[in-house]
Amino acid sequence: MRKIIHVDMDAFFAQVEMRDNPHLQGKAIVVGGNPEERGVVATCSYEARKYGIHSAMPCRTAKQLCPYVQFVRPRFEVYKSVSTQIGEIFKRYTDKVEFLSLDEAFLDVTENKKNMASATYIAREIKSAIWNELYLTGSAGVSYNKFLAKVASDYEKPNGLTVITPDKTQALLDHLPIGKFFLVGKVTAEELKKIGVHYGRDLRNLELSYLVSVFKKRGYLLYDFARGIDEREVECSRVRKxxxxxxxxxxxxxxxxxxxxxxxxxxxxxxxxxxxxxxxxxxxxxxxxxxxxxxxxxxxxxxxxxxxxxxxxxxxxxxxxxxxxxxxxxxxxxxxxxxxxxxxxxxxxxxxxxxxxxxxxx
CATH class of the missing domain: 3.30.1490.100 (DNA polymerase, Y-family, little finger domain)
Structure with a gap:
């Protein structure tokens, strides 16, 4: 059985800005464009999220939701540099690292450089190193495949650590909202809800032939995900198409x-x-x-x-x-x-x- 960790930094861009600018700490901030020039939100602090602000939202809307929110222009070169530092911490444990973005990555620690038997201990050490060396927090998910590790990392944010073991998998997936499944975006979620699929248990009740007829190749993956199956490998050189x-x-x-x-x-x-x-x-x-x-x-x-x-x-x-x-x-x-x-x-x-x-x- 594989041991997979998914690390997802908490409000990464906003967290870096708050780290580097102490007067921003604890404030509702948006990293994004000018609200007067139709800019969009790249990310925002958890304090801003309480007002309904989220990524890809027009900055003008964000200001309407929270008039005193502070806007910070993105510093992507800084975020790239910090992401590289995080990657160096990952590489202390394994070279099998698949970055999905600057702030999110899968690690396969089935075999690791420190010969540690517990992926949970590795995840805890990685989180500690990121905090002690970079003063940043991230949430980690641990499981036996990529899909479940990603579900786990999103389970307790911010600064969480969640483990999904085989004996817990089906019960958790059956109660998981359909929008939390990988490959299910807003449009697909709405399509599924129209046919009565609101949770993982509803998805599991659909026949494979039906899923493939509606969603083509994605149908096979959705069928497997509803059962906690994911055979995808951690791809070290993965670049989104x-x-x-x-x-x-x-x-x-x-x-x-x-x-x-x-x-x-x-x-x-x-x-x-x-x-x-x-x-x-x-x-x-x-x-x-x-x-x-x-x-x-x-x-x-x-x-x-x-x-x-x-x-x-x-x-x-x-x-x-x-x-x-x-x-x-x-x-x-x-x-x-x-x-x-x-x-x-x-x-x-x-x-x-x-x-x-x-x-x-x-």
Missing amino acids: SIGAETTFNEDLPLNSEAARQVLKALAEEVSMRVKGRGVWGKNLTLKVKFSDFSQITRSMMTSYPIVEAKDILIYVEQLLNKVDNLDEKVRLLGITLSHLLTDEERLQENISLFEYMESLR
Whole structure:
């Protein structure tokens, strides 16, 4: 049986800001854009979350929910540096580390560098090291597969440590809200609720053939997850394939309207923050448009160089809009996605290769 730990830092960006700026400690703070310029929330402190503020929310809405909330501009280079330090602590125990983002990772400690038999003791030591050396807290989940370890880390936040053993698994999953299952986002959760699936026990009662017919490949995983089965390995070099954001309007908007342009600007800000939060760069941009009659189109293009800033994303969004024929039609959804993601090292190597190619042409 494998021993998997999932570590999820608590309100990571906000916690780093409070650590580095003592006057922010204990305050309701938002790390994000300008509330006067349609910025979005990257993350917020737990004090701010009490008011209903959450990630990806417009900063303007956050200020309405809590008028005295303090806004802090993100310092992604600092967060990357701290994430690297956290990774170095992980590597004291195992090289099998899979970062999902700057503040979240899986560790396979079935065999570990300190020959420790208990994954729970390892998780406790890691949490202590992060606090003693970096003055930050994280929540950890321990179990025998990735899915359950992630469920466990979310069970008692902040600064929690939860263990899910085989004998506890089915009872816990049966009472787990469907939205807490991996691969079940807001849209999928709503689809499942429409057919009476509100908890894990409801999901477990569905036939495999039905899940596959509705959710394709995801159906197999959902069927297994409802039973506590997850055969996925911890992938040391895992990089997410794409990062995006989209929004559905309460009322349809003309695509060529100023309101639609402002929405695209806000989406570009949100995608930029998410990409920076993952510590990657994108080389392919996709614009998604769903019209009022529910017909849908996508337009994509490769960028000239890896991009991460909202202003660069918007430059390519404008080019993709020029490829849409019916700009005067009303739309009900807009989305932006960056794919072909590169790490800093891969981006640097690509730039070196491009430089060498240009030099060869001289």
